[in-house]
Amino acid sequence: MYSFQYHAPTSLAEANTLFAQADDPIYIAGGMTLIPSMKQRLAQPSDVIDLAAVDELRGVTVNPDSVVVGALTTHNQVAEHQALGSVLPVLAKVAAGIGDNQVRNRGTLGGSLANSDPAADYPAAVVALGATFVTNQRRIHADEFFVDLFETALSPNEIILRVEFPVPQRAAYAKFANQASGYAVVGVLVADFGDSIRVGVTGAGPCAFRACGMEQLLQADFSAGALANSDVPNAGFNSDLHASADYRAHLVRVMGQRAVQKLLEVTL
Amino acid sequence: MRIALSVNGCVHELDVPAHTLLVDVLREHLGLTGTHVGCDTSQCGACTVHADGRAIKSCSLLAVQAQDMAITTIEGIGDAENLHPMQASFREHHGLQCGFCTPGMIMQAIDLVENNSELSNISIRAGLKGNLCRCTGYHNIVRAVQAVADQRKAQGAAE
Numbered sequence: 257m258y259s260f261q262y263h264a265p266t267s268l269a270e271a272n273t274l275f276a277q278a279d280d281p282i283y284i285a286g287g288m289t290l291i292p293s294m295k296q297r298l299a300q301p302s303d304v305i306d307l308a309a310v311d312e313l314r315g316v317t318v319n320p321d322s323v324v325v326g327a328l329t330t331h332n333q334v335a336e337h338q339a340l341g342s343v344l345p346v347l348a349k350v351a352a353g354i355g356d357n358q359v360r361n362r363g364t365l366g367g368s369l370a371n372s373d374p375a376a377d378y379p380a381a382v383v384a385l386g387a388t389f390v391t392n393q394r395r396i397h398a399d400e401f402f403v404d405l406f407e408t409a410l411s412p413n414e415i416i417l418r419v420e421f422p423v424p425q426r427a428a429y430a431k432f433a434n435q436a437s438g439y440a441v442v443g444v445l446v447a448d449f450g451d452s453i454r455v456g457v458t459g460a461g462p463c464a465f466r467a468c469g470m471e472q473l474l475q476a477d478f479s480a481g482a483l484a485n486s487d488v489p490n491a492g493f494n495s496d497l498h499a500s501a502d503y504r505a506h507l508v509r510v511m512g513q514r515a516v517q518k519l520l521e522v523t524l
Numbered sequence: 525m526r527i528a529l530s531v532n533g534c535v536h537e538l539d540v541p542a543h544t545l546l547v548d549v550l551r552e553h554l555g556l557t558g559t560h561v562g563c564d565t566s567q568c569g570a571c572t573v574h575a576d577g578r579a580i581k582s583c584s585l586l587a588v589q590a591q592d593m594a595i596t597t598i599e600g601i602g603d604a605e606n607l608h609p610m611q612a613s614f615r616e617h618h619g620l621q622c623g624f625c626t627p628g629m630i631m632q633a634i635d636l637v638e639n640n641s642e643l644s645n646i647s648i649r650a651g652l653k654g655n656l657c658r659c660t661g662y663h664n665i666v667r668a669v670q671a672v673a674d675q676r677k678a679q680g681a682a683e
């Protein structure tokens with residue numbers, strides 16, 4: 257790798273100051289995306305600012321109607337957290353399905369979301385659950401967070417502190433995983449809040465989005481069959497060696513049905 | 525940069541550039557060449573070591589990031605006279621051929637059995653997803669891990 261300055265601030269204020277003073281800085285959390293990108297020179301920061309020692313980004317709080325997860329929480333910490341698993345099992349399952357065990361031991365919630373990889377799993381969860389991001393500057397609702405390919409509403413120096421997840425009555429995630437990496441070719445998360453249904457889709461487009469058409473169909477008829485003939489426009493969908501835009505549109509429909517099927521197995 | 529790293533129970537003070545990867549410190553500075561580099565792109569798991577008891581890919585971590593962690597490498601779990609049960613099981617079940625993937629496989633397999641009380645053929649295969657082997661075809665590796673998982677379960681039941 258090429259050289260850069262490394263900093264390990266112990267407070268948010270210090271992290272911000274270091275960011276403001278550097279030429280071309282970047283934050284690092286677990287490094288599971290950033291270090292491979294730096295090796296490939298897709299990222300060449302002058303200064304790497306490690307968030308690991310900033311306590312404001314740590315901790316998991318589980319309430320009956322909300323779960324708050326610190327940005328530095330690793331995927332395995334989410335997957336293995338008992339109280340979280342009993343209140344919001346869908347989030348634990350999403351985390352347990354990310355990549356491989358070694359990646360889950362380092363990769364963090366904040367890093368995954370800030371990166372907005374089109375094939376990442378967590379974005380489907382924050383969108384479908386209507387989560388709220390708490391940053392060092394403001395609160396951002398999930399509907400406004402993902403902007404485009406690897407692009408979010410965060411400003412360059414902004415730090416995700418934690419994410420607040422409302423707890424649905426029941427929810428389920430279905431992903432069609434790339435067999436080599438585990439990333440989602442398409443992943444659909446369906447959440448039933450009683451008075452509303454939210455559907456989050458990842459993998460299909462440049463960034464995660466809500467499938468409002470599917471939500472309406474499910475409001476009218478909450479069954480997998482309701483999505484069987486749903487019209488999923490493929491406009492703007494990703495097309496690459498893993499899947500064409502048409503195939504991704506097909507997968508959105510199929511994963512949507514599978515998620516509903518799984519969800520209905522949970523009796524209220 | 526001056527860093528202090530705890531590896532296999534000993535603290536080492538080193539002067540390395542900030543961009544040095546943990547795996548390079550282990551291999552080049554500390555001579556612990558049991559940890560291998562297969563891909564250098566976070567895919568193959570040959571570089572797997574333990575950080576505070578959990579498996580991580582040491583090619584994907586800066587050495588400076590590992591300063592507050594207790595690192596354990598394959599050299600730290602056993603030796604030729606005193607094999608770790610997972611090492612003994614890989615030998616017993618012919619879980620290796622060329623041996624290149626083996627240190628990483630073993631470090632990941634230990635994380636797997638220590639953090640899962642129930643392991644099946646399917647969950648072992650899923651648990652070894654981040655480790656690639658180009659020789660064995662995996663069957664004997666899975667048998668080796670299953671045997672240790674079963675032993676631990678039997679011991680747990682006996683206690």
Ligand SMILES: Cc1cc2nc3c(=O)[nH]c(=O)nc-3n(C[C@H](O)[C@H](O)[C@H](O)COP(=O)(O)OP(=O)(O)OC[C@H]3O[C@@H](n4cnc5c(N)ncnc54)[C@H](O)[C@@H]3O)c2cc1C
Binds near residue numbers: 368
């Ligand atoms: C082999 C492999 C397989 C993988 N498979 C999957 C998969 O199946 N599904 C999946 O979803 N992901 C997968 N991943 C990606 C993995 O989940 C992400 O790399 C990880 O979650 C990113 O988190 P991190 O903490 O490592 O982020 P880093 O790499 O440290 O950072 C990523 C980006 O986020 C920024 N950032 C980090 N934390 C914050 C914060 N708190 N506030 C603001 N910005 C921040 C950084 O500046 C950087 O730009 C895989 C990765 C690998 C290497």
Ligand code: FES
Binds near residue numbers: 567570
């Ligand atoms: S060398 Fe680290 S994962 Fe392959």
Ligand code: FES
Binds near residue numbers: 619620623624626
């Ligand atoms: S034994 Fe040769 S790569 Fe696994």
